Amino acid sequence: MRVLITGVCGFAGHSLARQLPALVPGLEITGFDSLARAGSEINRRTNGVKLIHGDLRCACDLESLPAVDWVIDAAAQPSVMGGVDGKSSSRQMVEHNLLGTLNMLEYCKRHRAGLILLSTSRVCSIVALNALPMHVKDSRFVPTAMVPGLSNKGVNESFSTATPISLYGSTKLASESLALEYGAAFDFPVYVNRCGVLAGAEQFGTAEQGIFSWWIHAWRARLPLRYIGFGAEGLQVRDALHPNDLARLIATQLGNNNTAKPQIVHIGGGMDRSMSLAELSVWCAGAMGAHEVGRDENGRPFDVPWLVMDSSLATSTWDWQPEISLESTLEEIARHATNHPDWITRVNA
16 A cells, blocks of 8 residues: 655654554555645655655646655644744745645545544634633633533544634634545545544644644753643643544545545544643643742733543544543653753744
């Protein structure tokens, strides 16, 4: 089987390129990346992967790509602050995440290749998430009532995606819709995996994206950290998804052309792999020593107090569930931070 991974030098793409050959015998991987993200040059070489340098926004850059059976689209500007924080323009965000998807879909149409699109939990409505009734328990927010799209396992596929969801979220939601339409119109399989917060060693984490990695690396380097908004107590909760668990799901999806299956699934670490920033700080202090965390009660745009993914549909559809524990993931990141003390400055240049 021949597979193309876009964004292959990013954290998700690079992790998949390393893990999938062991899960799918005979897999041939071609990688595609613009190398625009700081840190991506570190991942230029992966055993057995042919890397093609190009920009998904440029349709002509895709003309040299070989025909494959499946595309795993892991290319994106993944920051919820992208396009509004002054570091990149709104147009750049839309072109990277939506125009890139369009060009990739035209490639799939031309070669009749299946598509696995990596999407995000941040397609969920910010208004709806902020409206969830919450109370504080053990240094974290906890929902106190169930609403449509929310179960005791987290947020499921029926949760509201009404705007606002950030420019990042809206480009991914539009990409989902466009991908499903292309698949239906031109008869190729499409699967959309809405991922929770990916976390693991070698991640290019920032304060806006990859928070588990960012927080641990910044703690290890004794960089300034602060709790922002929601009372400035670090009560916000997210769940962590290890990329090796993501790889197991994708290995099952590859080659499965049954479009009767649900095409959009939520995948994440779930409740057992969720943690608040305050809880993460306690873990960091125990593993790496004390470090002061500042407080800023002014909230940030697009932030939400609680977001945990309910992966029940992925379990029933694909017989998948996360296996790598939160403790193992945090320990892995901390070891990497200890062994690479300059990592956070290298990938946030």
